[in-house]
Every structure is written in C-alpha cells, then in structure tokens.
Amino acid sequence: MLIRPDPILALNREGGSRLLAWIVGLTTMSAMLALVGALALGGLTQRWTTGLTNTLTVEIDPAAGTIASPAVTVARVVALLRALPAVTAVTPIDEATTRQLLRPWLGDGAMADTLPLPALVSVTVARASDSAAIAGALAAVPEAQLDDHAAWLGDLLALAQLARILAGATIVIVGGIAITAVVLTTRSGLAAHRLTIELLHLIGATDRQIAGQFQHHVAVLALRGSLAGVITGGLLIAGLTLLTPLHSLSITLSPTGVIATTLAGIVVLVLATTLAALTTRWTVLRALRRLP
Amino acid sequence: MRYGNGPPILSDLTFALEAGSFHFITGASGAGKSSLVKLITLAERPARGTVTLFGQDVAALSRHALPALRRRIGVVFQDYRLLEHLTVIDNVALPLRLTGQGGAAVERPVIELLQWVGLGDHLYAHPGTLSGGQQQRVAIARAVIGRPSLLVADEPTGNVDERIAMRLMHLFEELNRLGTTVVIATHNMVLIDYFGYPRLHLDAGHLERQSGPRHSEC
Numbered sequence: 001m002l003i004r005p006d007p008i009l010a011l012n013r014e015g016g017s018r019l020l021a022w023i024v025g026l027t028t029m030s031a032m033l034a035l036v037g038a039l040a041l042g043g044l045t046q047r048w049t050t051g052l053t054n055t056l057t058v059e060i061d062p063a064a065g066t067i068a069s070p071a072v073t074v075a076r077v078v079a080l081l082r083a084l085p086a087v088t089a090v091t092p093i094d095e096a097t098t099r100q101l102l103r104p105w106l107g108d109g110a111m112a113d114t115l116p117l118p119a120l121v122s123v124t125v126a127r128a129s130d131s132a133a134i135a136g137a138l139a140a141v142p143e144a145q146l147d148d149h150a151a152w153l154g155d156l157l158a159l160a161q162l163a164r165i166l167a168g169a170t171i172v173i174v175g176g177i178a179i180t181a182v183v184l185t186t187r188s189g190l191a192a193h194r195l196t197i198e199l200l201h202l203i204g205a206t207d208r209q210i211a212g213q214f215q216h217h218v219a220v221l222a223l224r225g226s227l228a229g230v231i232t233g234g235l236l237i238a239g240l241t242l243l244t245p246l247h248s249l250s251i252t253l254s255p256t257g258v259i260a261t262t263l264a265g266i267v268v269l270v271l272a273t274t275l276a277a278l279t280t281r282w283t284v285l286r287a288l289r290r291l292p
Numbered sequence: 293m294r295y296g297n298g299p300p301i302l303s304d305l306t307f308a309l310e311a312g313s314f315h316f317i318t319g320a321s322g323a324g325k326s327s328l329v330k331l332i333t334l335a336e337r338p339a340r341g342t343v344t345l346f347g348q349d350v351a352a353l354s355r356h357a358l359p360a361l362r363r364r365i366g367v368v369f370q371d372y373r374l375l376e377h378l379t380v381i382d383n384v385a386l387p388l389r390l391t392g393q394g395g396a397a398v399e400r401p402v403i404e405l406l407q408w409v410g411l412g413d414h415l416y417a418h419p420g421t422l423s424g425g426q427q428q429r430v431a432i433a434r435a436v437i438g439r440p441s442l443l444v445a446d447e448p449t450g451n452v453d454e455r456i457a458m459r460l461m462h463l464f465e466e467l468n469r470l471g472t473t474v475v476i477a478t479h480n481m482v483l484i485d486y487f488g489y490p491r492l493h494l495d496a497g498h499l500e501r502q503s504g505p506r507h508s509e510c
C-alpha cells in the first residue's frame with residue numbers, strides 16, 4: 001500500500017512519550033508486586049484460619065512444685081474442663097505421644113528420656129472463641145496453662161489483613177500516579193500539536209478522530225511500558241521466592257504460584273493499558289470540547 | 293469580525309454566494325481577504341451578525357455538527373498549513389482518510405491529482421523539502437481532493453508562474469463546472485481580468501460592490 005496508515009499526529013516525537021512508558025513500567029511493576037504479595041498473604045491467612053481449629057492444648061508444668069503429682073493435677077483439670085458447657089471433648093495425652101510430639105525439639109538423646117515432660121490435655125471447644133472461658137476456669141489450677149495459639153494466630157491474621165490493605169492501597173496509589181502521568185503527557189501533547197489539531201478540525205476531523213490518535217499512541221506506549229514492568233515484576237518475585245525465606249509462603253515457584261503470578265501479570269497489563277487509553281481519550285475529548 | 297479583543301477587521305458585510313457560483317475576493321494587502329476567508333470556512337466566528345452556509349446558520353450549529361459541514365468545504369490556506377511529518381501523498385489523502393476511506397480507493401485519485409498539478413515526481417517528499425509553489429499545489433490538491441461543495445482558496449496562485457497559475461485556475465473552473473461553488477481571494481489582477489468572474493472587493497474591512505453579472509446581494 002502506497003499510503004501508509006500513518007498516525008496523523010506525530011505524537012511519538014516527544015520526549016514525554018518515553019518518560020510515560022517508564023512511569024507506566026515502574027507503576028505496573030509496583031502494582032504487580034503488591035498484587036502478588038496480597039495474593040500470597042491471602043493464601044497464608046487461609047492456611048492460618050484453617051489452623052485455627054477448635055482444639056486447644058492445656059499444659060501442666062511438672063516443675064511447678066506443687067504437692068500433687070502430675071497425674072492428680074491432670075485428673076483435676078479434666079474434671080474441671082468437662083464441667084464447662086463450651087467444652088465438647090477433653091482428652092489427656094499420654095507420655096509416649098508427648099515425647100513423640102516433642103522429639104523434633106529435644107532430639108533422641110538420653111536427655112530426652114529423662115527430662116521431665118509437661119503433661120498435656122487436649123480440649124475441643126464448640127467455638128474457637130470459647131478459649132477465654134477455658135482460660136478463666138484454669139485460673140484455679142496454677143500448674144495448668146492454656147496454650148492459646150488462637151490468640152496469637154488472631155493477631156497474626158490481623159497483621160496480615162493490614163498488610164493486604166496496604167498492598168491494595170499501593171495499587172490504588174501507583175494507579176493514581178500512572179493516571180496523572182497520562183493526563184499530563186496528553187495535555188502537553190495537545191499543547192504541542194495545537195496548530196495541527198486546529199488544521200485537522202478545519203478539514204473536518206471530529207474530536208473522536210483526534211482523541212483516537214492520542215488514544216492509540218498512549219495505548220501502545222502503555223502496553224510496552226506495562227509489558228516491561230510486569231515481566232520485571234515477575235522476575236523479581238521469582239528471584240525473591242528463590243533467594244529468601246519467602247519460599248515458605250505460598251508464592252513458591254510451584255505450578256499454582258507461577259500460574260497465579262502470570263495471571264496477576266496479565267490482569268495488571270490489561271488494566272494498565274485500558275486505563276491509560278481511556279484516560280487519554282477522556283482528557284483529549286474534555287480539552288477539545290472547551291475549544292470554540 | 294475581530295481577532296480576540298482587537299479592533300474590528302471586517303464590518304458591515306452582507307453578501308450571498310449562490311451555489312455553483314465563482315467569485316474573486318479582491319482588495320489591498322491587509323484589507324481583510326484572509327479574515328473573510330476564515331469566516332466563510334468556519335475558522336473564525338463573527339463578533340456580530342450571522343454566517344449561513346449551505347442554508348444553515350453556523351452560530352446555531354453544535355460542535356458535533358461542524359465536522360460534517362467542514363468536510364463539504366475545501367480550503368487553500370494562504371500559508372498552506374501542510375503537515376510536515378506526512379508525505380505529499382499523505383497530506384493530500386488526509387481529507388479522504390478523515391471520511392473513513394483508505395487503501396487503493398484513495399491512492400489512485402490522489403496520485404492522479406498530484407500528477408495533474410505537476411507533482412508526480414514528489415509523491416513521497418515531505419512538504420519542507422518542496423518549493424513554495426510546489427507546497428501551494430499540495431495545499432490545493434488537498435483542498436479539492438474531496439470534491440467539496442464549496443472551495444475557498446486564499447491567494448492560491450501567489451507563488452507559481454503564469455503557466456501553472458492558468459492550469460490551477462482551469463482546475464478550479466473544472467470543479468466549478470461540476471457544481472462546486474468557488475471563492476478565490478487574490479490580488480493577481482491579470483487573472484481577475486482574464487477570467488472576469490464577479491468580485492467582492494474589500495477596502496479596509498468594508499465591502500465595495502464591484503460585482504460582475506453573476507453576483508447577487510441580500
């Protein structure tokens with residue numbers, strides 16, 4: 001074809017274009033990191049929440065130095081807990097099982113066999129929140145302690161929730177930065193091509209046709225920038241999971257992790273490009289409408 | 293009409309151009325010929341009074357309606373106003389592209405027209421590399437390529453020799469014969485006398501009626 005389907009406005013000749021691609025690249029990379037981080041935290045909290053079972057453990061300290069033998073104390077605790085309406089089951093854990101549970105910490109040596117072990121009682125409650133009632137009842141037995149992992153797990157969950165909110169805020173903020181950059185670049189483009197736009201109007205171009213020129217130009221820039229940003233972000237995530245303790249999170253290089261990260265990248269890419277193109281269109285149409 | 297808050301440039305103008313007519317706009321430099329062209333081509337709006345084009349009061353038109361109207365008008369600007377980053381062929385094809393046409397359907401008439409105005413060897417040149425007269429012919433080709441209902445040319449033969457000026461005038465006459473209303477601003481007295489079309493003569497922004505037989509007023 002002799003007549004090349006060239007852009008009518010020479011928008012790619014501005015330095016601002018390259019800058020915009022960089023800004024879109026950096027913001028999409030940040031958004032990508034925040035999104036994958038939020039997803040990973042989501043997986044983690046889900047695991048924690050399922051770990052937040054209705055089973056609690058009561059620990060009876062052998063060294064607490066009371067007159068009663070551990071067995072008596074255990075019997076007392078069991079009787080006490082069974083009387084509580086919130087409790088559905090109480091099971092003392094025998095010494096062999098306890099040793100088994102502690103082996104990873106104590107090892108197999110002679111010391112492990114002679115060390116006085118705490119006696120453990122497993123308690124199942126109707127609801128995880130019932131642990132407070134149990135702690136209250138156990139106050140009567142000074143040797144007994146409630147191993148209340150529900151409480152600190154709850155704190156961790158709150159912390160994770162906060163981190164996810166921060167990740168969401170990060171995405172919103174970098175999105176705002178990218179939109180601002182697009183608006184400013186578009187406005188400077190409108191100013192730089194004022195005379196050409198005036199001429200195009202005079203020979204019958206519609207506002208939409210002119211906006212389309214900008215829209216296409218910015219969409220291509222945003223696509224390039226966000227592609228680079230998303231790929232860099234993906235590589236950063238892969239590096240972080242490989243080289244740091246993060247690999248114990250659910251953002252491992254497992255197939256699901258890779259799929260989740262790829263999907264997050266595609267979502268960020270499509271959103272960034274669409275948002276940039278629509279922002280330009282809106283900016284141009286608004287500016288042109290104000291012309292006489 | 294005035295520019296910004298400046299003094300009135302044109303005042304007390306009343307005239308009508310009949311569909312299919314051919315007029316010259318004449319007057320000394322600075323008399324307001326280009327300003328009148330801007331009014332007729334909807335580049336400027338009158339401070340007072342009305343401009344009626346194709347039976348429509350321009351002031352009453354919405355922004356949305358303007359492009360369709362402007363596509364029926366071909367304009368040759370006194371300063372050409374070609375797009376520097378586009379080739380000659382793309383500059384001329386622009387009005388057709390804006391109406392959604394493209395490809396080979398556009399290519400052939402554009403090349404034929406450019407050959408006709410003597411620019412067949414410069415199809416892929418950029419305007420900046422052409423002489424003033426060559427640029428002027430590109431501007432003319434761009435104005436006529438869409439077969440406009442109204443052609444308004446501001447000093448379209450100012451930069452070309454007599455022979456090419458004649459050729460361009462014949463192009464305008466040809467268009468006129470096909471139904472286009474033609475208005476040409478010029479101070480080339482030779483052409484004005486030779487062709488003898490009715491004149492709208494401007495003197496310091498006022499219309500002096502030196503009209504020929506086909507001019508009508510209202």
Ligand SMILES: Nc1ncnc2c1ncn2[C@@H]1O[C@H](COP(=O)(O)OP(=O)(O)OP(=O)(O)O)[C@@H](O)[C@H]1O
Nearest residue numbers: 295298301319320321322323324325326327328370
């Ligand atoms: N953009 C503008 N802003 C302010 N004043 C202008 C502008 N364009 C033209 N003028 C003024 O309007 C008056 C008429 O100018 P115009 O260009 O219409 O004259 P002209 O008849 O076309 O002259 P020429 O034959 O030299 O092209 C002049 O006094 C000029 O200074």
Ligand SMILES: [Mg+2]
Nearest residue numbers: 325326370446
């Ligand atoms: Mg002039």
